[in-house]
Each structure stands twice: as structure tokens, then as C-alpha cells.
Amino acid sequence: MLFGSAIPAFAEEGLPGATMSLWWALPFAGLLLSIASGPLLFPHVWEHHYGKIAAVWAVLVIGPLAAAFGADLSVNAVLHALLTEYMSFIILLFALFTIAGGILVAGNIHGTPWTNAGLLLIGAMLASVVGTTGASMIMIRPVIRANDNRPFNAHVVVFFIFLVSNIGGSLTPLGDPPLFVGFLRGVDFFWTTANLWRETLFVTVLVLVVFLALDFFLHWREEGQPKIKDPTPHSKVRLRGLPNLPLLAGVIAAILLSASWKPGIDIPVFGVTLGLQNLVRDAIILALAFISLAVSRSEYRKANGFAWGPIAEVAKLFAAIFICIVPVIAILKAGTDGALAPLVALVTGADGTPNDLAYFWLTGALSSFLDNAPTYLVFFELAGGDARHLMTELATTLAAISAGAVFMGANTYIGNAPNFMVYAIARHQGVKMPGFFGYMLWSGAVLIPTFILAGFVFFR
Template sequence: MAVAAIAVSALFPTLAFAAEEHSLPGGSMSLWWALPFAGLLLSIATGPLLFHQVWEQHYGKIAALWAALVVLPMALAFGVPAASEAVLHALLTEYLSFIILLFALFTISGGILVAGNIHGTPLVNAGLLLVGALLASVIGTTGASMILIRPLIRANDNRPFNAHVVVFFIFLVSNIGGSLTPLGDPPLFVGFLRGVDFFWTTTNLFRETLFVGGVVLAVFLALDITLHRREGGAPKIKDPTPDSKVRIRGLPNIPLLAGVIAAILLSATWKPGVSVSIAGVSLEPQNLARDVIILALAFISLAVSRKEYREANGFNWGPIAEVAKLFAGIFICIVPVVAILRAGHEGALAPLVALVTSTQGTPNDLAYFWLTGALSSFLDNAPTYLVFFELAGGDARHLMTELASTLAAISAGAVFMGANTYIGNAPNFMVYAIARQRGVSMPGFFGYMVWSGLVLIPTFLVAGLLFFR
């Protein structure tokens, strides 16, 4: 017991075990409380690269260990009621809705098969990238990536230069294209759960998305035309998948995707003003109804989709299981970090607050854009978004109005710069693995960063000066 008391004193020097009020006093909490969160994100970033086999077999246990290093000390320091209420609030009001949406989009899109093949000319490839980028904001970057990556690879499997097509697919479809709705990318849905209006990102990020997406697509088209012309004088490669009529299979899943969108819009408009309390956590009926409807639509998709279509898509539960386990750990580990951030200049993260604040005391939008983006490049962009959302005050109403440019900077940084590395966004590694499996000579981790450094970073530099200066 003496050891536990010493540990608690180190983590929280001004308070011992008593905690009558069921809330975390972030202003008095030290940076030691952020260590499990940093450790989990570092594990996610390095595990697949440095100890791949151990990570693949035990990532759930590793996430659970980091989560336990938050929950147990909180229970000791602040009491079981305060710790349990803080953790349950994060899990019941944010994590469950977050993972239910991802599960539904993953499941429903996995039942849609784009069969047949077309020839991957520069214009066709650019068209596929454009369609995928637009689709990403409707069915999510994960859904759009899983539906279109195999048709894109088939279209270019007779070309000696085809790795760049997949690289730009990751740029545009797996990341940038998902910036216009909460359905598009996990960080934006986290913002929606925190109170950001459904169409706020559509109206406030369309210019940034149009500019960044347009520049990247133009660079791709110029590069693909150059490489396509160079291939003209090279020995022809027999097309392993000859051109055939393109058909979309699994059409019953399309209205199910529409149902997901309708359920989210319902929760944003129907607000009865009552709540249900579970273990001290208030849950609103519109959110419960949304989650139940979305979950039901996912199970309907499993019932109506043909097994062979999912098999042709390479559908399996591995990716969504990994996301579910890791994000459970992330949402728990970030609880004390959020409490510290809410303390603002009074908390242990005051230097970070100062870094994104101008000398006049107003938010520095350009700093928010680059700091959110830089961390989103190497850490998962959803928790990164949440950290800076809280750093900017955490009040959705205030951020959508007086600080709209700041919220836009945070949103754009999290979504756009997830494309800078393979580990910046969940679909990146999935697309990479599928491409490698299909024989595409993909660049390695640092080789990919050369591509992003040459194409994306200059684009982001210009975008930052245009929109967030």
C-alpha cells in the first residue's frame, strides 16, 4: 500500500486518494498521466514495423495493458466512482458510436463488388481516383478504399509502372477525399460526437479540399501521362486480367449505406431533450436510436450479401477487429489527457497551449494545422484530432462559430496529413497490404515518405498559407 501511495503522489502531487466530486482535476494532474496514451500511440506506430509477429498476435493485450495503466492509477488517486464515470463516459458516449459506424461502413461496403476490368490509361486512372475521393466522404475512406483498390490494381496490372497509382490512391481516396462529412474519416466523426454539426465540414472545408485534392490529382495526371508515354516503347506485358464489362454487384447494400447516412442525420435533427442515465453517464435517445439503426443495417447487409462477393473483395474481420481493440485502448488512455487539456493554461500542457496561441491570446490557426497534421502523420489521426479539439477549448458551438477557422485547421490537418505515412490513417496500411499481395512493387515505409514529401508537403505548405495564415 505504501508503494501505491508513493506512485499516486508522483502522478498527482496535490491530492491523495480522496475524490468526493466525480470529475478529474486536470489542473493538478502531471504529465505522467499522459504516458500511457503516448505509449499506446508509439506502440501502434512502431509495432507493425519493429516487432510485426508479436504485434499481430498480441496487439489487443498490449492495448489493454496501456489502458490498465490509466484505469488502475485513476481509481487509486481519485476513487473508483470518479475513475469509472470518466472511463464509462468516454466508452459509452464516444467509443461505441465511433466503432459502430466504422463496423457498419466496413461491413456494408464489403458486400459491394466492382467486377470486370477496364484499361488503366491516365484519364481512366484519374477518373477512378476522383470517383474514389468523392465516394470517401459518403461511405468513409475505409469503405471507398476497400471497394475501389482492387479494380484500380486490375486496371493497371499490365503496366510496368503502377506503384505510383496506388500511392496517389492512398493520398486521395484513403485520406484527402474523406474531409467533407463525419462519415468520411474517423476524426471528423469524433468531432460530430462532440457536437460538430453534420454539414459543418462540408461548408467549411470544401475550398481547402478542392484545392488540395485538385493539386494532387493534377500532379498525378501529369506524372501518369509521362510514365504511360515511357511505357509505350517498353516490351508489352501480357494483361493478366483482360478488359471486360464492369458491373457492380451487391446492389442491395447501396440503400443500406443510404440508411446509415439517414440515421446520422436523424440524430443530428431529432433532439427530444431527455436522457437516460447508465452508471452515472447520461445517454441521449437520439444517439441510442442512431447506433441501433446503424448496427441493424450492418447485420442486414450480412444477411442479404452474397458470400462470393465478399470473398472476391477479400473481406475478413481482421481489420475491423484490430481497429476496435486499439481504439478501445485509445479512448481510455486519452481520458486523463483530455482532463489536462481542459485545464488550459492552468494545466501541465500549458506549453502546448502557448505554442498554438498567438501573442494576442488568439488561436494560431497555422500552428494548429501543422501540429495536428504532423502528429496525424505518425499517430492515429482520430485521437490526434481529439487532443487539439480539446486544446482549442472543446466547445463545439464556440469552435463552429467564433473559432471556425481554428476548427477547420484542426480538421484539415488531421484528415489531409494522415496521408503522409503508411500509419497516418487506418486504410493506408490496408491498401498497402492488398497492393503488395497483388504483386505491386510498393515503396517501403521511408520510400513512401519520399513520395509524400515531394507531392503532399509542398501542397500543404501552400494550402496553409492560403487558408490558415
């Protein structure tokens, strides 16, 4: 079942991509560089002015587009990007963020290696249902509480970021933003489940095996350490905020409804045509989020550390991303006739067929340092941008792009939005987390060998 098969090409229509130089990609690159470096190099300025910085980069796209190709074409391209894809994208993230924030795992258990592995596995499976952000919010505090009396516990949070905040979200469009972008471009809802479960299982099992070996070793070493008084003694684990569970089911049902119900009714909004099924889906999802706010108890959200800051930041930054990527997509559409022809050559074999291993590693390498949703979109377009063709004849190529974007967002703290959120929560809770480059030593030692094996097995 195709979602939105009538969705027009992403805002690049009308732009002469073959004649556009790489200068048009500068605002997109500048925005992503700002997102990557701002929280690390000038955190206080970024915290208070990230919206303004993102807006400047967006204006540097809109203004030159209007000057070069006319105001009408420029405005239409921007509105097309915002109304056909950004709106649905941010509504889903808002709903998952809001509903998951009302679900609290209360109580505490002792963090033995097997218990920790079980918690990580539960969180990883949950990530494809409520998203990596939602699963991270629900599970990170129970994991920290379970291990807060252990002298060696930072590694548990590191592996939590690997599995729950990234790898676990690879099985549905709900799991991670890049997969939802693919869904908006016409990829079937269950395509990722059917085509990525082997890669996800392979990587998850390998990472869990490494975690168990390390946690058993550190647990053994702790036997000779002075005992730490448990600040959160053992208590019965309870799931609070249960009314939010049917609301999550409602979000999934709304998405499946829009994928199967095609009334053939299009509604023009500011000159952009929107399918009725998409508007209905977004309205239902938005309503479910507000119902969650009404039925959830405030103390549960407070215990989860729920705040609107993270989703506000995502909303502002992604609005700019979806605008800045418009000329980049137009250039990519031109293929070998465009300014990004060298990039096309890197992922194309001598016989003209896609190099799946190159797609996997290039998508993953960029997703490690840049936001993985626009990175996915760039390589999705580079592979042709036709969802039906990518799901069939080029299924392994789309799987390589999807796996690279989702898996390798775990390589750095800035590869995926939940990574830094988990890092901040853990530090606030007293966990001695590794710094930016210290974390990369962990990912380099654990994830890179795992991804090398996965690439050899599935994409060579």
C-alpha cells in the same frame, strides 16, 4: 442542427486537470507509439498480441486513476468515455466496413492516365460517403486490375492512398474517424462540407494535376518497354451488391435523424446518461450492418478480400485509446494552468488568439505518425472544446484542425488505418510498393509542398 448538444464533457469531468502532471499522459503516448511501431518493428508479435498490449496501457490509466482519485471517479470516467463516444464511434465504423464490404466493382478497364485520374476522383468523392476505409475497400482492386499490365504502376496506388484513403474523406463525419469524433462532440453534420470544401478541392486538384503529369510521363516511357500480358483482360464494369446502397443511405439517414430529433429523454446506463436519440441511431446503424450481412452474396465479399481482422483491430485499439486519452483531456481542459501549457502557447498568438497555421501543421504532423482521431481530439480540446464556439467565432481554427488531421494522415503508411490496408493488398496483388521511408519520399515530394500552399492560402 447540433448533434447531441446535451453530451457532457468527454469523461474528464471531476478530474483535477490543473494538478495532474504529464506522467498521466504516458500511457496515451505509449499506446500510440506501440500502434505506430508495432506493425513495423515486431509485426508477428503485434499481429497476435496487439489487444493484450493495448489492454496493458489501458490498465495503466485505470489503476492509477482509481488509486489517486478513487474507484468511483475512475470507473465513471472510463464508462463515460466508452458509452458516450466510443460505442457510437465503433458502431459507425463497423457498419460502414460491413456494408461497403458487400459492394463489388467487377470487370476491368485499361488504366490510361485519364482513366486512372477518373478512378481516383470517384474514389475520393466516395470516401466522404462510405468512409475512407469503405472507399478504399471498394476501389483499390479495380484500380490495381486496371493497371496490372503496366510496368510502372506503384505510383497509382501511392496516389490512391493520398486521395481515396485520406484527402477524400474530409467532407462529412462519415469520411474519416476524426471528423466523426468532432460530430460526437457537437459539430454539425454538414459543417465540414460547408467549411472544408474549398481546402479539399484545392488540395485534390493539385494532387491530381501532379498525378496526371507523372502518369502521362510514365505511360509515355512504357511505350518502349516490352509488353506485359494483361492478367485481367478488358471486360465490362459492373457494380455488384446493389442492395447495400440503400443500407448506406439508411446509415446517413439515422445520423441525420439523431441530429434533428431531440425527444429530451435521457436513459441512465451504468451511471452514465445517454440520450434516447443516440441509442436509437446506434441501434438502427447496427441493424443495417447485420441486414447487409444477410443480403450480400458471399462471393462478392470474398472477391473484395473481406475479413473481420481489420475492424477487430480497430475496435480493440480504439477502446484503449478512448480510455488512455481521459487524463490527457483533463489536463488540456486546464489550459494554461495545466501541464500542457507549452503546447497551448505554441498554437496561441501573442494576443491570445488561436494560430490557425500552427493548429494545421501540429495536428497534421502528429496525425502523420499517430492515429488521427485522438490527435484531432487533443487539438479540439486545446482550442477550447466548445463545438458551438469553434463552429462560429473559431471556424477557421476548427477547419485547420480538421484539415490537418484528415489531409496529413496520408504522409505515412501509419497515418490512417486504410493506408496500410491498401499497401498490403497492393503487395499481395504483385505491385512493387515502396517501403515505409520510400513512401515518405513520395509524400514529401508531392504532399508537403501541396500542404504548404494550402496552409498559406487558407490558414495564415
